[in-house]
Amino acid sequence: MATAPLDLSVETHVVSPSTRSTVVRAEHCEALAARHIAHVAVVDAAAPYAVVRTHLSGAFFQVCLAGEGKTLLDGAWYPHTPGMASFSPAHVLHAFHCAPRKRWRVAWVRFMPSSPRSVHGAMAPSMMAFDGEVLAHAILGLAAETAGADDPGNCAVWVDVIERYTTLLLEPLQRQPRLVALWNLVEADLARAWSLAEMARLANTSEEHLRRLCQQSLGRSPGRQLATMRMARAAHLLATTTLKIEAVAQAVGYVNPFAFSNTFKRLTGFRPSDYRSRPASAKVQSELH
Structure with a gap:
């Protein structure tokens, strides 16, 4: 746990010029929209890189693939290192940032407010062990498909993999x-x-x-x-x-x-x-x- 380096009362979205992001959004992918997923991403971040959401409307799942960052859960900051995933439910204060002088590679799935994952009480804020490489490959595969042939069937297959891996992890109860x-x-x-x-x-x-x-x-x-x-x-x-x-x-x-x-x-x-x-x-x- 570390002292919060950000002003948590203000919406913040700071991205350094050397940060590289691959994002697929529901408005460009019917298969994501059908699963009530707002967007998915793989991000290779470098400081300064920081996000504060004072009103997280939809649940958010994020796994660290490499490097190190910090994630706010239950009002406390936790190291977010390779092999660890975090889940933030809707309607909570949500924040994360890249560790100083380090890169941070993450994959995430952002759920829509209409998703069952975003219903209050669906799951508490959590940090858990998870190897996210397959999830990251599925997100990158979906991104390549939407940028290329954009075949609906192929997109659905990639989204099925993404949904399968998040479901397996996000139902610990x-x-x-x-x-x-x-x-x-x-x-x-x-x-x-x-x-x-x-x-x-x-x-x-x-x-x-x-x-x-x-x-x-x-x-x-x-x-x-x-x-x-x-x-x-x-x-x-x-x-x-x-x-x-x-x-x-x-x-x-x-x-x-x-x-x-x-x-x-x-x-x-x-x-x-x-x-x-x-x-x-x-x-x-x-x-x-």
């Missing part, structure tokens, strides 16, 4: 069926005063074993997962409704609005009122990157 049932119950009633003992009982396991299962599958404790799910729902409500902040807090299980505000700030970088009052221009700009 399915590796633990007990956790699927548990988090579905929690997601359906986030206003409830959930305790570790109650969650362990619903998962038919001990509290300590539940901690181990969550750490293995999600990289976080059950309490941290609960807080992350609550803040994801809160961000969704703040972005899509006019509910008062106190009502949003209660809807996700916080009786004390100050405790809610502090947790929201810690995990998203914003106070709830600041998150809701972001200028429309910033929201539009975030859609472009």
Whole structure:
């Protein structure tokens, strides 16, 4: 973890002249649009290279292929090195940057707001091990096809590979069926005063074993997962409704609005009122990157 080098309250998109990007967008590829994928890319970045999205409308998956960068997850900065992938759900503060004096080669998949990946609670912010070379080759293959013959069938095959690899990685909860049932119950009633003992009982396991299962599958404790799910729902409500902040807090299980505000700030970088009052221009700009 490192001190944030960026102003996280401002939409940022800095690209150095030596950065090289290969991008395919849904407006140029019907197969991507059909899978609710906004765009895919392979980027060979060099500092200065930095992105801050204060309103991530669609979920974002990114894997490091070479070099080193930093990615913001759950309000903290993490090294993003080869063989590691990150997932940022919709409606969170999202940021990443290239490490100083180093190149950073990444591949990413940006989902549309309409994608099931972008639905609040679909998945928490995560960092996980993943070899992204095949995914990168599929993205580059799709780019070559769209720039050449642009055969719809061939494009669909490349997009199938991209979707297959992201699906295999982005459904870690399915590796633990007990956790699927548990988090579905929690997601359906986030206003409830959930305790570790109650969650362990619903998962038919001990509290300590539940901690181990969550750490293995999600990289976080059950309490941290609960807080992350609550803040994801809160961000969704703040972005899509006019509910008062106190009502949003209660809807996700916080009786004390100050405790809610502090947790929201810690995990998203914003106070709830600041998150809701972001200028429309910033929201539009975030859609472009």
